[in-house]
Amino acid sequence: MSLVDLTSMAEPQTQLKKEINDRLKKLRDELSDYCFQCAKCTSGCEAHKLLELEPHKIVALLKRGLIDEMVNSDVIWTCMSCFKCRERCPQKVAPVEILFALKNLAVATGKQLPGNYTSWLQSVLSIGLLQDVKSVNTKDNKTVTRSDLGLPAVSKPVDPNKFQMMLSKLAVEKV
Ligand code: SF4
Ligand code: SF4
Secondary structure, three states, X not given: OOHHHHHHOOOOOHHHHXXXXXXXXXXXXXXXXXXXXXXXXXXXXXXXXXXXXXXXXXXXXXXXXXXXXXXXXXXXXXXXXXXXHHHHOOOOOOHHHHHHHHHHHHHHOOOOOOHHHHHHHHHXXXXXXXXXXXXXXXXXXXXXXOOOOOOOOOOOOOOHHHXXXXXXXXXXXXX
């Protein structure tokens, strides 16, 4: 599976889409009994402060069955997967699980990922890191590297091709 397939699933994945829809239906059936819209999840959400993600509304929209609307919205991609909503919920509801499923559904139905996701994935697939190791500038305007600071070298995949194949396989299995 190529990078293009991983990031956009050029062809809609019918079986995968059905599995994720079943997962969302199960989440909806479980959540409708428990979430009482206290918004404690949203009050602690890191993405809410910066990007206006409101996890309690995600739960409410799921309850109403508005899945397509959420899958087509950019807001689902602002979740940072910090799991605070799951920790804060007094009812043990996990909006983050809904957001994972919605993002997976977006990929399975061939939606284009936001640009940053594609470049991060490209970087992980090619060097095993979100971004390559960089030198930094100190307050007195000197450029220093990790070894200048006494830090160990960052390990990278020994065989990039093998690493890419393994990662692609894992990503498809875990969608
Ligand atoms: S998911 Fe939990 S914290 Fe969020 S509104 Fe529902 S009950 Fe409250
Ligand atoms: S996991 Fe996502 S939705 Fe939940 S608190 Fe963190 S950023 Fe917000």
